[in-house]
Amino acid sequence: MPTAQISSSPVQEVKTTTCYMCACRCGIRVHLRDGMVRYIDGNPDHPLNKGVICAKGSSGIMKQYSPARLLKPLKRKAGAERGAGEFEEIEWEEAFATLAERLGKIRATDPKKFALFTGRDQMQALTGMFARQFGTPNYAAHGGFCSVNMAAGMIYTIGGSFWEFGGPDLDRAKLFVMIGTAEDHHSNPLKIALSKFKRDGGRFISINPVRTGYSAIADEWVPIRPGTDGALLLAIIHEIIATGLYDREFLVQYSNAGQLINYNESSDEFGFFVRTEVPTEEACYEPQDKLWWDRTTDRAVVTHKPGADPYLLGEFKLPDGTPVKPAFQLLHERVKEYTPEWASQITGIPADVIRRLAHEMGVTARDQRIELPIAWTDSWGKEHDTVTGNPVAFHAMRGLAAHSNGFQTIRAMSILMSLLGTIDRPGGFRHKAPFPRPIPPCARTPNDPRAVQPNRPLDGMALGWPSDPDDLFVNDDGSPVRIDKAFSWEYPLSVHGLMHNAITNAWRGDPYRIDTLLIFMANMAWNSTMNAVEVRKMLNDKAEDGEYRIPFLVVCDAFHSEMTAFADLILPDTTYLERHDVMSMLDRPISEFDGPVDSVRVPVVPVSGDCKPFQEVLIELGTRLKLPAFVTKEGARKFRDYPDFIVNWESEPGSGIGFLAGWRGKGGEKSLRGEPNPNQWEMYKKNNCVFHYELPKSYQYMRNWNKGYLEWSQRNRITRYAEPILIHIYSEVLQRFRAAAQGKGLSRKPPEALKKRVETYFDPLPFYYDPLEAQVTDKHQYPLAAVTQRPMAMYHSWDSQNAWLRQIHTHNYLYVNARTALQQGIEDGDWIWVESQWGKVKCMARHSEAVEPGTVWTWNAIGKAAGAWNLTPDANESQKGFLLNHLISEELPGTAGRISNSDPITGQAAWYDVRVRISKVPEGTQSAGAGETAITAPQFEPLKPYPAMKERSSILAYLGIKLK
Amino acid sequence: MTQLALVIDLNVCVGCHACVTSCKEWNTAGAAGPMGDQNPYGADPTGTFFNRVQTFEVGEFPNTETVHFPKSCLHCEEPPCVPVCPTGASYKRKEDGIVLVDYDKCIGCKYCSWACPYGARELDEQQQVMKKCTLCVDRIYDMSMDEADRKPSCVKACPTSARLFGDIHDPESVVSVAIRESGGYALMPEWGTHPANHYLPRRKTRIKIHEDELERADNPLKVDRQLPKPAMSEPTLDDVTTW
Amino acid sequence: MHPAFSVIFLTTFIGAAQGLFLALFTAQSYAAFKLLPQPDSQAFYGWGSLLALALLALGLGASFFHLGHPERAWRTATKWRTSWLSREVIVLPAFMGVVFLYGLAHWLDWHPVLVTLPSGLPVDPTAVLGVVGTVLAFALFVCTAMIYACLKFLAEWHSPLTVANYILLGSASGFTLAAAFAALAAPELVGFLAGWAAIITALGLISRAASLFRNARLKPKSSLRTAIGVKHPRIVQKAQGFMGGSFNTREFFHGRTVAVLRVVKWGFLMGVFVVPLLLLGFGLRGSAEVLSLAFAVQYSGLLAERWFFFAQANHPQNLYYQSIA
Numbered sequence A: 001m002p003t004a005q006i007s008s009s010p011v012q013e014v015k016t017t018t019c020y021m022c023a024c025r026c027g028i029r030v031h032l033r034d035g036m037v038r039y040i041d042g043n044p045d046h047p048l049n050k051g052v053i054c055a056k057g058s059s060g061i062m063k064q065y066s067p068a069r070l071l072k073p074l075k076r077k078a079g080a081e082r083g084a085g086e087f088e089e090i091e092w093e094e095a096f097a098t099l100a101e102r103l104g105k106i107r108a109t110d111p112k113k114f115a116l117f118t119g120r121d122q123m124q125a126l127t128g129m130f131a132r133q134f135g136t137p138n139y140a141a142h143g144g145f146c147s148v149n150m151a152a153g154m155i156y157t158i159g160g161s162f163w164e165f166g167g168p169d170l171d172r173a174k175l176f177v178m179i180g181t182a183e184d185h186h187s188n189p190l191k192i193a194l195s196k197f198k199r200d201g202g203r204f205i206s207i208n209p210v211r212t213g214y215s216a217i218a219d220e221w222v223p224i225r226p227g228t229d230g231a232l233l234l235a236i237i238h239e240i241i242a243t244g245l246y247d248r249e250f251l252v253q254y255s256n257a258g259q260l261i262n263y264n265e266s267s268d269e270f271g272f273f274v275r276t277e278v279p280t281e282e283a284c285y286e287p288q289d290k291l292w293w294d295r296t297t298d299r300a301v302v303t304h305k306p307g308a309d310p311y312l313l314g315e316f317k318l319p320d321g322t323p324v325k326p327a328f329q330l331l332h333e334r335v336k337e338y339t340p341e342w343a344s345q346i347t348g349i350p351a352d353v354i355r356r357l358a359h360e361m362g363v364t365a366r367d368q369r370i371e372l373p374i375a376w377t378d379s380w381g382k383e384h385d386t387v388t389g390n391p392v393a394f395h396a397m398r399g400l401a402a403h404s405n406g407f408q409t410i411r412a413m414s415i416l417m418s419l420l421g422t423i424d425r426p427g428g429f430r431h432k433a434p435f436p437r438p439i440p441p442c443a444r445t446p447n448d449p450r451a452v453q454p455n456r457p458l459d460g461m462a463l464g465w466p467s468d469p470d471d472l473f474v475n476d477d478g479s480p481v482r483i484d485k486a487f488s489w490e491y492p493l494s495v496h497g498l499m500h501n502a503i504t505n506a507w508r509g510d511p512y513r514i515d516t517l518l519i520f521m522a523n524m525a526w527n528s529t530m531n532a533v534e535v536r537k538m539l540n541d542k543a544e545d546g547e548y549r550i551p552f553l554v555v556c557d558a559f560h561s562e563m564t565a566f567a568d569l570i571l572p573d574t575t576y577l578e579r580h581d582v583m584s585m586l587d588r589p590i591s592e593f594d595g596p597v598d599s600v601r602v603p604v605v606p607v608s609g610d611c612k613p614f615q616e617v618l619i620e621l622g623t624r625l626k627l628p629a630f631v632t633k634e635g636a637r638k639f640r641d642y643p644d645f646i647v648n649w650e651s652e653p654g655s656g657i658g659f660l661a662g663w664r665g666k667g668g669e670k671s672l673r674g675e676p677n678p679n680q681w682e683m684y685k686k687n688n689c690v691f692h693y694e695l696p697k698s699y700q701y702m703r704n705w706n707k708g709y710l711e712w713s714q715r716n717r718i719t720r721y722a723e724p725i726l727i728h729i730y731s732e733v734l735q736r737f738r739a740a741a742q743g744k745g746l747s748r749k750p751p752e753a754l755k756k757r758v759e760t761y762f763d764p765l766p767f768y769y770d771p772l773e774a775q776v777t778d779k780h781q782y783p784l785a786a787v788t789q790r791p792m793a794m795y796h797s798w799d800s801q802n803a804w805l806r807q808i809h810t811h812n813y814l815y816v817n818a819r820t821a822l823q824q825g826i827e828d829g830d831w832i833w834v835e836s837q838w839g840k841v842k843c844m845a846r847h848s849e850a851v852e853p854g855t856v857w858t859w860n861a862i863g864k865a866a867g868a869w870n871l872t873p874d875a876n877e878s879q880k881g882f883l884l885n886h887l888i889s890e891e892l893p894g895t896a897g898r899i900s901n902s903d904p905i906t907g908q909a910a911w912y913d914v915r916v917r918i919s920k921v922p923e924g925t926q927s928a929g930a931g932e933t934a935i936t937a938p939q940f941e942p943l944k945p946y947p948a949m950k951e952r953s954s955i956l957a958y959l960g961i962k963l964k
Numbered sequence B: 001m002t003q004l005a006l007v008i009d010l011n012v013c014v015g016c017h018a019c020v021t022s023c024k025e026w027n028t029a030g031a032a033g034p035m036g037d038q039n040p041y042g043a044d045p046t047g048t049f050f051n052r053v054q055t056f057e058v059g060e061f062p063n064t065e066t067v068h069f070p071k072s073c074l075h076c077e078e079p080p081c082v083p084v085c086p087t088g089a090s091y092k093r094k095e096d097g098i099v100l101v102d103y104d105k106c107i108g109c110k111y112c113s114w115a116c117p118y119g120a121r122e123l124d125e126q127q128q129v130m131k132k133c134t135l136c137v138d139r140i141y142d143m144s145m146d147e148a149d150r151k152p153s154c155v156k157a158c159p160t161s162a163r164l165f166g167d168i169h170d171p172e173s174v175v176s177v178a179i180r181e182s183g184g185y186a187l188m189p190e191w192g193t194h195p196a197n198h199y200l201p202r203r204k205t206r207i208k209i210h211e212d213e214l215e216r217a218d219n220p221l222k223v224d225r226q227l228p229k230p231a232m233s234e235p236t237l238d239d240v241t242t243w
Numbered sequence C: 001m002h003p004a005f006s007v008i009f010l011t012t013f014i015g016a017a018q019g020l021f022l023a024l025f026t027a028q029s030y031a032a033f034k035l036l037p038q039p040d041s042q043a044f045y046g047w048g049s050l051l052a053l054a055l056l057a058l059g060l061g062a063s064f065f066h067l068g069h070p071e072r073a074w075r076t077a078t079k080w081r082t083s084w085l086s087r088e089v090i091v092l093p094a095f096m097g098v099v100f101l102y103g104l105a106h107w108l109d110w111h112p113v114l115v116t117l118p119s120g121l122p123v124d125p126t127a128v129l130g131v132v133g134t135v136l137a138f139a140l141f142v143c144t145a146m147i148y149a150c151l152k153f154l155a156e157w158h159s160p161l162t163v164a165n166y167i168l169l170g171s172a173s174g175f176t177l178a179a180a181f182a183a184l185a186a187p188e189l190v191g192f193l194a195g196w197a198a199i200i201t202a203l204g205l206i207s208r209a210a211s212l213f214r215n216a217r218l219k220p221k222s223s224l225r226t227a228i229g230v231k232h233p234r235i236v237q238k239a240q241g242f243m244g245g246s247f248n249t250r251e252f253f254h255g256r257t258v259a260v261l262r263v264v265k266w267g268f269l270m271g272v273f274v275v276p277l278l279l280l281g282f283g284l285r286g287s288a289e290v291l292s293l294a295f296a297v298q299y300s301g302l303l304a305e306r307w308f309f310f311a312q313a314n315h316p317q318n319l320y321y322q323s324i325a
Ligand SMILES: Nc1nc2c(c(=O)[nH]1)N[C@H]1C(S)=C(S)[C@@H](COP(=O)(O)OP(=O)(O)OC[C@H]3O[C@@H](n4cnc5c(=O)[nH]c(N)nc54)[C@H](O)[C@@H]3O)O[C@H]1N2
Pocket: A118, A119, A120, A142, A145, A146, A147, A520, A521, A522, A523, A524, A527, A528, A529, A556, A557, A558, A559, A560, A561, A562, A563, A573, A574, A575, A576, A614, A788, A789, A795, A796, A797, A798, A860, A884, A885, A911
């Protein structure tokens, strides 16, 4: 490269949009030359990523021009078997006509025979609305198999969560405890914050069976046995309470710790808060009608009574003789047995380390208090001169969530965070709009099967937040209404559905058969299904009458995935660089701690081939099916296309609430609410595709109880009520279910077979139990826990078509602690069998010192089915790569028959509960057949390329340009 | 004399590979490109990259450190790769110390790669010329870019800002300050190559808690009568002895 | 290092050619001092030089296969000030030219006396060309060897023994070839040449054995500790950052087991030294077949030796490329 050639950059045009190489949604600048993407970098003016970008984001070019892209609608060839990958090209008109006819019939007869499940997408507001308008209850996105425990466990406790709803304030924290996180959705921002935090001298502790990625730079790594964090957290709570390191003032004012609970075991009210009066109005907030036992007057008073200060510990008797205890007393009693020594046995963490962790948290929280000169007013009208905070921040993700005891573990963590006084305070956990929400949030599903009616929208939301047994979506006999059995007694708080059971249930016809299954952006025949081998058979399985058990399967995907092979109809989606998208306040926006932020994607390159954005597909289908939201009263088309829909749709006529919060009102002068603005897209485009509303400082903290903020939020229709959202140290919601299971009260009662289950797990205080799979496993037979981790340079299954990223992760190994491996005679690189009760895989082992000896792990979703993603059938992904999902069952044997392998409260898929054993593949038997090189097992018939896909080249000298 | 360099802070690098692909992306389309890939969709895909991120495990469980370690050409001040080049294709720029390869002169003899102890050079299989990190020389002087963009692509990309860029001969530059204050070191100092790129080591923050810090006057248990004074009736020394 | 066949052929071919030339001129010098009968100028020196030239050309040809851009090979002459490779590239054609002229002079029987040395020895063009050629032959040995020996972090190569080996092994094969050739073209010189071939082979054995001995005892200066700058006795690479291989994994690793290396080592010790020495012993009596066999064995042995030479060199860069994951 002679110096003379180093002239101006090879770029002609720069457009901004939002990345979608993962769900983080960073702002990007796409540099184009001759209309081709040349370079993608982070947008420095974007609030989320501030100019940085990740490995995936930088490889967007290779996604855009990937030969695995589907470029034309395809239908299964007449006569070809499903799953054989034999397709013919069709026109969109035929696709629409087929769909409109089929779905029209279903809608006119039994709408629930249409099921729509969507994967790692970011348009649940639209897909959910489509399903509701259609009238089917059978809709969910990926949350159930992803991290619903994290959402539900925290939202049912503090009214907000990590994940996309809130996070650690690392700007001001002094101690950061990260639990079970490898990468997470807040990918770039978390990295930015973490390095800043470390450089500012913060102390970073990672609790994880594995030390990679973020954990690598932790000041301390605390290796833990998978599934046992509940024990650790409860022991830390034990120690925090025993040493008095909790923030009493915070608990008293902002949680239900001091509220009195009826402790009369014979009463129907046992375990419920004592109330001053029955609220007259049925509203979605918690009335301030509970009692404290006041220290000064030594009697029960209404909470927050000026001048009153409650006892948190002790036992009291109401004047009517009812024994009562403050919630905190019950917590204190609960954790009495949970000593560090006890937890040490379970977690494998030495007791003195547990104690030290507790002390570090407690002392940092107590002694390094932050005081900001920000005046604010609390919900009870008390004015504060300062906002204070205790600088201990937590972050946790699927290491906690993806276990069947995850909900209670996450409750324990939320309570620990609350004991330390760190909720929506500087240096602790901070909410992001539209959170906090009431506990639970107000959305409810219908609670009656009659909500599903032909030719009518569903009477309620497809997904919601039950607050008591009467909110369950069950038939009169208590059986589930939904195909995935969400909101049933089996998984009452399954607020994100149970996508991981949809196929198995539909195949079995339990609770009923469906007709059409539409899968959008989910690879349910591979990495996002449990028990992939069997599920693939189910997708192809025919009933006695020769009809497929799932009669019609539609897949909208952008790539040649394993899932598309099973489709009867494939709808080719665009890439993120080719379409409009919204990251809406109605969904999971990219809000910051300091206020709401939403964002959009705009096309920067023309649509490839005959692709069509799924958004457009939904609008077109909705219009053809005459779903009320998409047509006028007369039945005429209401929206030209998706951009038109986004601009003009309002939740109700004149509500001023739409998908986008920015530049509303005729001229774009309004924010959050306002009439549709025809130039809204232009204004987003001009502003880096993002709208950021910064709240006044006084509204940025303590939002659960911040009068100003809550009223602001009410004015802007983010919430309906401006009532305070007290932290649920003690969960009355759970107690309601437990009481019903005990036969108490007036609400619905669980079916006999599930009573014990509901009673056990719906404990209003967190407790530790062995994950369900461990309960039905002989741990001596299967001594190891097997988990996966996200690689930072790969997004689930969809990047193995990416020529650059797949060079970084082209196949995977099972990482085993070197000592554990050597006990089995397994050397580094050896071929091994990994067996669970449910299946076995053959793969290669790698020794590691960075994994807890009772755990084995691998990167998630690197293994591929041969031929898929338009890779050659001998590509490493299928020959040396493997999928852990083959070892994980979607169901467990239960006393009452098969039950989902999920958290019994939320239905969260228990990916990380699987127990395995490993053994060396005997020498000489490593090859699949004589003379063949060693390959992983199981293997599947190689998938062929489909029509209308680009040839894959054997050499890429992509984008090379000769400079003059 | 200017010597531009990268300083890589292992204390914050999480091994995300952003610097790897953003480097590839910039350079394949820029003056150093294309950087070919062979078998991009087949078995054992391979290609030319200027920067790789590696992972090492240090120590034994449970005292294991996982170290993510990005490596590109270190732009040695005494680059052994330069004098061995028979064509002069490999050269070190006087004005800024960047070591470059002139693709038009390179005959692809690979000798320079033998002379680099760091494995920092890669022969491009397509073009059959030697390639390596250019320190994004086609960005850092490109006046058509905003000043903020006149940085190596990997540096801009890095989410943890683990990659610092500047002149290590200017004692006040960010890189010199970082080397000085955070213990910056060079790789394989035993060969006298004097790499311009430096690495910053892991640093640990600990908290020391004294026993007596746990129980204090403001212990909230006192409010709830949990750390009470002993009852008057409890036995004391007075009950058993006299002086 | 990954042994590249182009370089193996290059160095062994030109080594043999250099040795052959040295053998020719040694014979000529001895003859000048009447220590040997004067062989036929055309048949021995002329054809002999042609044979050397042919080998040089083969070597040169092989070297082109090593280059990504052979059409730019001319550029390599520019950096002779710093680069041994560049020097080699200059010396090699110069040497070829001299060999050509030397052969030509002999072919044309062109022996005008240019000067007469004080000792009364007449100096003709072949003598001048012979001296120049000898200097160039040694220079070429040094250049070739220094290409490897100058790389200080390739400890196996970074030693005067490398230069000695290149000189001795090249000369040995050249003398063996000369002996075999003499069996056809100048039978009267066979004993002399075979004798020298045996002596040089024996010297080569000593020097090569010394380098083997030395290399077996080398302690690498670099370790993962210095490579990544972390001071800890136990560092293990878990991922090299890519999985399908790269230039760095293809160019610097031979990919063979220790057992293969051991076999090759004993193979070349047999092939380069032991067997040729025996055959040379038999061949002293002048059998062209035996001496040709000796050369064939020795040359093959040298291919193995050169393969081993590369394979044994452990590049410090390899520390960075230890683990696929
Ligand atoms: N063993 C194990 N399994 C797991 C997990 C685990 O940790 N361990 N994690 C689980 C979790 S949390 C999740 S969220 C799931 C994720 O699993 P999925 O939701 O299935 O995610 P992907 O496999 O990445 O992508 C799904 C499909 O989206 C397609 N796609 C990509 N871009 C587009 C686009 O622009 N439009 C359309 N229409 N399609 C597109 C891809 O081609 C792919 O077929 O995996 C789950 N599975």
